[in-house]
Amino acid sequence: MLFTTLTLAAARQKLAERLCPLPCEEVPLAEALGRVLSGPVQAREDVPGFDRATMDGFAVRAADTFGASEGLPAYLRVTGEVLMGQAPNGRVGPGEAWRIPTGGMLPEGADAVVMVEHTEEVSSDMVAVLRPVAPEENVVRRGDDVRAGAVILPAGRRLRPQDIGLLAACGVARVSVAKRPVVGIIGTGDEIVGIEATPAPGQVRDVNTPALAAAVCAAGGVPVVFGVVRDELSALEEVLSEALAAAEMVLLTGGSSVGVRDLTLRAVAALPGAEVLFHGLAVKPGKPTVGAVVNGRLVVGLPGHPVSALVVFEFLVRPLLEPERIDRVPLKVRLGRSLRSAPGREDYFRARLVVENGVLVAEPILGKSGLIATLSEAEGLIRLPLDVAGAEAGEMVDFFLL
Ligand SMILES: Nc1nc2c(c(=O)[nH]1)N[C@H]1C(S)=C(S)[C@@H](COP(=O)(O)OP(=O)(O)OC[C@H]3O[C@@H](n4cnc5c(N)ncnc54)[C@H](O)[C@@H]3O)O[C@H]1N2
Numbered sequence: 001m002l003f004t005t006l007t008l009a010a011a012r013q014k015l016a017e018r019l020c021p022l023p024c025e026e027v028p029l030a031e032a033l034g035r036v037l038s039g040p041v042q043a044r045e046d047v048p049g050f051d052r053a054t055m056d057g058f059a060v061r062a063a064d065t066f067g068a069s070e071g072l073p074a075y076l077r078v079t080g081e082v083l084m085g086q087a088p089n090g091r092v093g094p095g096e097a098w099r100i101p102t103g104g105m106l107p108e109g110a111d112a113v114v115m116v117e118h119t120e121e122v123s124s125d126m127v128a129v130l131r132p133v134a135p136e137e138n139v140v141r142r143g144d145d146v147r148a149g150a151v152i153l154p155a156g157r158r159l160r161p162q163d164i165g166l167l168a169a170c171g172v173a174r175v176s177v178a179k180r181p182v183v184g185i186i187g188t189g190d191e192i193v194g195i196e197a198t199p200a201p202g203q204v205r206d207v208n209t210p211a212l213a214a215a216v217c218a219a220g221g222v223p224v225v226f227g228v229v230r231d232e233l234s235a236l237e238e239v240l241s242e243a244l245a246a247a248e249m250v251l252l253t254g255g256s257s258v259g260v261r262d263l264t265l266r267a268v269a270a271l272p273g274a275e276v277l278f279h280g281l282a283v284k285p286g287k288p289t290v291g292a293v294v295n296g297r298l299v300v301g302l303p304g305h306p307v308s309a310l311v312v313f314e315f316l317v318r319p320l321l322e323p324e325r326i327d328r329v330p331l332k333v334r335l336g337r338s339l340r341s342a343p344g345r346e347d348y349f350r351a352r353l354v355v356e357n358g359v360l361v362a363e364p365i366l367g368k369s370g371l372i373a374t375l376s377e378a379e380g381l382i383r384l385p386l387d388v389a390g391a392e393a394g395e396m397v398d399f400f401l402l
């Protein structure tokens with residue numbers, strides 16, 4: 001079998017085109033973090049709903065304070081006090097001031113707040129203003145945060161803590177979000193044993209299914225691990241069918257290459273309705289990757305080497321789960337040592353990020369892609385693009401944080 005080597009971007013595009021939209025569900029705000037809005041959210045009301053003070057002090061008419069100074073204060077009559085959580089029961093007339101706490105509702109007539117530090121109480125009903133305030137100073141107006149009718153969050157937004165805060169401010173207690181995609185994960189290989197086992201000579205513990213399950217979780221999906229299947233076509237076909245019945249997407253690891261025991265492609269292609277989209281990527285690590293669609297569900301056969309599996313997950317699978325990452329912008333960092341790569345292939349190098357003389361420098365961590373500790377040590381990945389044969393120490397290169 002020959003590899004057809006597609007670029008990572010082209011492979012991602014082929015898979016993205018076949019991705020089915022997820023149904024929606026409504027969740028309370030407390031469960032909405034990290035979820036993706038299925039439609040835009042519109043504000044029903046102004047926020048804040050009333051003019052507010054942003055400082056403790058006195059609500060005044062700014063014009064009454066013009067020209068005030070320590071030597072020649074503006075003397076204003078204190079005619080009321082604003083209480084928190086209550087509407088003022090009067091207005092500020094010319095030459096008057098009301099005590100007001102931070103966040104209190106600005107009484108009618110007032111257009112600014114003088115900070116208490118810039119005043120002196122002359123008596124219980126007289127205050128000396130020692131500095132002028134401009135209209136609007138220390139005040140937020142009704143609707144300054146959000147205007148009624150405005151779209152506050154767009155469809156497709158993955159909700160962050162600040163978005164949850166905005167929704168709360170607008171009284172949106174429940175939101176409609178896309179269902180979390182269920183992602184089935186299948187390991188393969190006669191040599192793979194469980195993490196609690198003591199491997200016999202020739203055996204290794206399962207790294208990929210726990211690591212990929214964690215990666216799926218981090219990308220907002222729901223991982224379902226279908227265990228590690230032995231290298232036998234019928235066994236693999238059976239578990240694949242089971243996984244496809246339960247999940248929107250299925251990831252396999254191992255067996256994606258061209259060895260006699262590498263069964264992923266055969267097992268996937270044998271499924272009724274299967275369409276193989278690619279076998280082989282112009283990327284290192286990760287060349288032996290398989291992409292297929294089976295009755296609208298995506299199947300990705302990731303390489304068995306743990307670093308390769310996770311690198312391909314990051315750039316091929318994760319953007320499918322988090323479409324906002326498709327056009328992810330890399331950091332530009334200085335390369336700590338020269339690297340060789342092959343033109344016609346995109347290369348990813350594990351690297352530590354250090355600061356040297358105030359500049360971010362990526363120090364490559366060299367090692368074969370079977371060595372998971374090298375990826376654990378890395379803060380991210382350097383990318384050398386398709387058309388270069390390497391990069392020299394000191395050059396600026398693309399860097400993706402992991
Ligand atoms: N003749 C060739 N051999 C290989 C090629 C090639 O082009 N021609 N490609 C190499 C590259 S690159 C990679 S990457 C690997 C990918 O191989 P497979 O996807 O077929 O994976 P396996 O052969 O099953 O396993 C490779 C390696 O990974 C270990 N492994 C597998 N699953 C797990 C797991 N769940 N946890 C931990 N480690 C796992 C497995 O034991 C092998 O050591 O193929 C190269 N060969």
Ligand code: MOO
Pocket residue numbers: 283284285286287288303305308309369370
């Ligand atoms: O392409 Mo493999 O994934 O180098 O280790």
